[in-house]
Amino acid sequence: MTADLLVATTLIGLAAAAAGAAAPERLRTPLVSALTAAACGCGLAMALGVLSSGRAAVVHTGRLLPLGGLSLALDRFGALFVAVSAVVAVCAMVFRLGYDGHGLSSRTASCVLPLFVTALLLVPAAANVTTFLFVWELMAVSSLLLVLVDHRRRPEVAVAGQWYAVMTQLGAAALLAGLVLLATHAGSQSFAAITARSAGLPAWVRSLAFVLAVVGFGSKAGMVPLHVWLPRAHPEAPGPVSALMSAAMVNLGIYGIVRVGDGLLGGGPAWWWLLVMGLGALSALFGSLHAATSTDLKRLLAYSTTDNMGLVLLGVGVSGLFASTGHPSLALVALVAALLHVVFHAVFKGSLFLSAGAIQQATGTRDLDRLGGLLQRLPVTGSLFLVGAGAIAALPPLCGFVSEWLLLQALLHGLPSSDPWLAIVLPVGVGVLALTGGLTALTFVKAAGIGLLGQPRGAPAAEASEVRPSMWVGGGVLATLCLVLGVAPLLVLPSVLEAARTVTGSQLPDPLVRGWQFGLLGARGALAPGLLAIGLLVAVVLVAGTRWALQRAAVRRTEAWGCGRELQTARMQYTATSFGEPLTRVFEDVLTPAHDLDVSHVAESRYYVEAATFHTSLDDAFERHGYRHAASGLAWWGGVARRVPNGSVHRYLAFGLVALVVVLVVLG
Amino acid sequence: MTGAWPVGAVAAISVLQVLGVVVGGPLLVGLMRKVRCRLEGRVGPPVHQPLLDLRKLARRERTRPDQASWIFSAVPVVLVATTLVIALVAPLLATDPAFGWSADLFALVYLLLVGSVALALGALDTGTAFGGMGASRAMTIGALSEPALLVAVLALSVPAHSSNVPTIVARSLTHPAWLATPQRLLSLVAFLIVIVAESGRLPVDNPSTHLELTMIHEAMVLEYAGADLALVKLGESMRLAVLLALFADLFVPWGVATGPGIGHVVVAVVAIAAKVAALGVALAVFEVAVAKLRLFRVPELLAGAFVLAVLAVVSALVVP
Incomplete structure (x- = not known):
């Protein structure tokens, strides 16, 4: 049954x-979106089937691929990722119906997008090295083409590509x-072997x-320094593609x-x-x-995706440790x-990227310094962004809160350990988690507060x-x-637990308390997210009700206090740049x-300023110190190497002779 | 999950806790103000003045800046509501309050964060320079104090094998020697610094200033008026009271009721009131003695707190 669904997907x-590739332009977007969503629906049904039954969906055919043939086997661990990708992809496809611009409805993009989604669904099912590398590359190349769809109009797209x-x-x-190293030494390329x-x-x-x-x-995964x-x-x-990539x-x-x-x-x-933990902490x-x-x-x-994947890697590393x-x-x-956290990150980051895509479509810009006041102009999109921002700030x-809490619990309960590594690493892990959490809260207060609240900072936002x-x-x-x-x-949670058990082959009993609360078995104290939500709701209703009972008059609209100035303009507000400025100063050594x-002065007197321009930029330290040097080193080497083949036929013949001699020596 | 405690006693204790925080918060602020005034040679307003202020404000008209959205009006409610939930679940009076098993220290920290985030969003919603300035500074300080806070929480949780507050409190009552260990003292200092930073007291922020360049918290709430301002002020004072009460619970737990008897509860009420008042007075005396730090020196203070907290965890492992 699940195998049929795998084929159907x-x-x-x-x-x-x-x-x-074939449909006429008018039908293209709805048709492709509907078919892709249907494939995702099949994928989701298959993944849920595998997750609930525990029986892997297996498809094997020797013909379609060289070497080991096409071999797919979806176990519970893979099914978890398929389910996540399928849900995000269905939402992205629905979103795409309304999303225009970025050339996403061109023939190439319409043909490549379903391939990308299909590859996303097939990667976790690959069961041998050839199949895995094939679908992995399919995913990489198709996503690359999708990043590039708008390259003609915006040169920065080509650089990103x-x-x-x-x-x-x-x-x-x-x-x-x-x-390949593993496959040769194991004598087989199937993952099971x-x-x-x-x-x-x-x-x-x-x-x-x-x-x-x-x-x-x-x-x-966007791990530093490869991010x-x-x-x-x-x-x-384009909006839906960034959601698919990031979520x-x-x-x-x-x-x-x-x-x-x-x-x-x-x-x-x-x-x-x-190593995994260290890289995860660095990324976070x-x-x-x-x-x-x-x-x-x-x-x-x-960048926040890099941060969250860093937290996940931290968890994976701690688990291995x-x-x-x-x-x-x-x-x-x-x-x-x-x-x-992977599951929850997909949910909130997907929602945030889709809302950001909608904001970009409505305003034509992604620059926070030119946005503002969008919650009143885009009430639905703005509210969705707020929810996503709250989730990611835990x-x-x-949902973000639950996974961070569980990770903190795992770190905490590992501590009374005699192992020196754990004793050193776990407190640092908590520190990293906490600083990341604090910075994420700041980030999303900035994103939501500057982008959605206050007054519009520019015409695009005002007219959205x-x-x-x-x-x-x-x-x-x-x-x-x-x-x-x-x-x-x-x-x-049960599905995630089964997935983790499947991949580690663990036969351990369920280490979590489950019910309307959950926590670690054997440890006192638990978390009841449902009750917490009810408690918050009751408290909010109680406080709001009291306020209403005390003061029933409608809220009066007033002018904000302008510090005695007559004129209060939108340009006097804090921007995203100024919001982050104290932090930039604190971490000056890292952010540089x-x-x-x-400043240009009036010709008559140096004391009068005619115009002033201020420019500030923050480069990625790894990019500036690592990659740029590596790239210039490669360019230098290319220049050196170019001198060798100078067009002379004699020289090329000599190369041929030398190569032949080397081959003979090596083989002989 | 409340063990042998009768439901009535648990409910009564919960109601007492919430009411105590709602009334006690403003009184604490009044007390601290009084102490400051006396030390500065002034008579000062009566201790219950903040309560009178709240009553006055609650009847006044609410206003909202032209540009602000519904977020602005929702913020005071969220601020007070999250603090109410903390007051309900934290073991301020008894080791086994109504939802004691869910009074997780990490969860309480994140609930406090909800209030801070709400305040910052409300500030940005006013669309003025002051709001942005306050929000930016408050979030920066909040982000930097988070590591110290969570690692200090970790230092307290490790010996108790749980981050559940009632468990930690109950354990310190049964193992009093544990309170004098190095990790306790180190995390105590770290905690204290974080409380000062989170509640916007000197030397991090001066709650009585309205000078543009130095405002942090006050800059965020400038636009609130009437009932909204009453809620914001109430929320702030409740947060301070809850933080100090939690601190008292964790480091000086004596007096917290371990049984459901009426005598236990009376002792607990008196004890927590005395402890919080003493902490408030100590904080006020300290505030008179120090000057406000420059904004860009605050990270150094918080980094110091973080180092102390890490030392506390490490010493918790060395000296079990």
Whole structure:
């Protein structure tokens, strides 16, 4: 049954791609969206079937691919990711019906978008190395094409595409090397066989394969220092595509690291997981810091994706560390917390990116410094953004809070341990989580407060009007999920637990208390998100009722206090730049902001200023110090190498001779 | 989950806690103001003046700036409501209050964060420079104090094997020697610094200033009037009272009722009132003695608190 659905998902996805290529322009968008959504529906049904029954959906055919053939087997762990991608993709497709611009309805884009979604659904099902690399590359290339759809009109899109192409191909090369290494040493390329034989492999093979997997998958997850493509490509992609990339595609990076580390290799030494934890902590801090100081709405969201994937990696790393130091039950809890955060991140980030896409469509800009007052002009879109912002800032009773709480609990209960690594690493982990949490709250107060509240800072925001209802529905479903899953996390918790058990092969009893509250078994104290929500609701009603009883007169509209000035304009408000300025100053050493003040004076007197321009910019430190140097080094090497083939036929013949001699020597 | 405690006693204790915080918060602020005035050689308004102010304000008209949205009016309600929930679940009077098992320290921290975020959003909604300035500064200080706060929470939770407040309190009552351990003292200092920062007291923020360049909290609430202002003021004072009461609970737990008897509860009410009043007086004396820090020196203070908190966790592992 689930295997049939797997085939149906693939076929409908391909049909959608064909429809995108062949359908006339008028029908293209609705037809492609409907077919893609149908493929996602099949995918969701399949994933839920696998999650509830525990029986994997298996499809194997020797013909379609060379080497090992096409082999798909979806277990519970993969099904969790398929379900997440499917829900996000359905919402993105509904959203897309109302989204125009960015050239997303061109023939190429309409053909590639279904391929991208299908690849997202198939990656977690791949069951051998060839199939995995094939669908992984399909996903990478199709998303690259989708980022590039608007490259003719905006040159920055092409730059973003170059960064993305280079980083994704480097990552794919690392994956190819790592997986082929495993396959050759295990003697088979099927994941099941590798899992069975990996324990007997030499330690260096296991470690090298794991490190290569962390590099390859980490670059897809936006892990620092391989994140540089993410804050460029995600903002430049069209609205629904950025939602898919940030809420569904990055998850597959996490999928890969857990699948290889916990699944194929069956866990490893402590240093593997300390590496993952360290990179996760770095990503969380760096991402949240840059998100807090970004002024571009979608760039801010992209950096916050790096930040959240960092938290997930922190959880995955802690889980592995627990497993390698003999705390299997806590390892399971930490992995559940990390996976729960993946699910919740997909929900709130999808909602935020879709709302940001709607805001961009309504105003024509993503620059927070030119937005403002949108909650009154776009009441629905604005409210959806607010819900997503609350969830990502981990405010109870929304969903982000639950996964962060569970992660904190896992860190806390690991502490009374005699293992020195845990004793050092866990408090630092809590510190990272806390600072990230604080910065995320600041980031989204800024995004929502500057973008949606106050007065419009420019004409685009002042003249904006509400977007089409289909765009509300797409974001609205995800925003509703933020609230529903925050109040009732037990709707997804059992599935997440089963997924974590499946990938680690753990037979442990359920380590969580479940009921209308949940917590860790054996520890006193729990969290009852439902009751918390009811309590908050009752308190709000009580306070609002009291206020109404005391003062029933309608609120009087007044002019805001202007400090005695006659004129109070929108330009006097704080902007996103000024909002983040204190933080920029505090973290000056990390962010290294560049300021440029240019004052021109009136010709008659130096004491009168004619005009002043101020420019401030914040570069990514890794980009400036690491990548730019690497790129200029490569360019230098290219220049050197170019001198060798100078066009002389004699020289080329000599190269041929030398090469032949070398080959003979090596083979002989 | 409330064990052997009769439902009536638990309900009565919960109502007492909430009422105590609602009435006690403004009284605490009045007391601190009185102490400050006396130390500065002035007579000062009576201790119950904040309550009188609230009564006066509650009857006055509410206003809203032209540009503001519904968020502006919702903020005071959210601020007070979140604090009410904290007052309900925290074990201020008894080790086993109504929802004690859900009184998780981390959850309480996040509930406080809801109030802070709401205030900042309301400030940005006014569409003035002051609102943005206050929100930006308050969120920056909040973000930087979060690590110190959570790691201090961790230091307290580790020996109790739980971040559940009633469990921690009950455990410190049964193991009094534990209160004098280095990790306790270190996390005490860290906690105190964070409370000062979170509640906007000197040396981080001066609650009685209206000078543009130094305002943080006051800048955020400039536009509120009438019943809204009453709620904001009530919310602030309740937050301060709850934070000090939690602090008293965690570090000086004696007096908290361990049984449901009426005698226990009376002792608990008197004890918590005395402890919070003493802390308030101490804070007021401290406020008179220090000057406000420059805004960009505050991160150093908070980083210091974070280091103390980390030391507390580490020493919790070394000295069990």
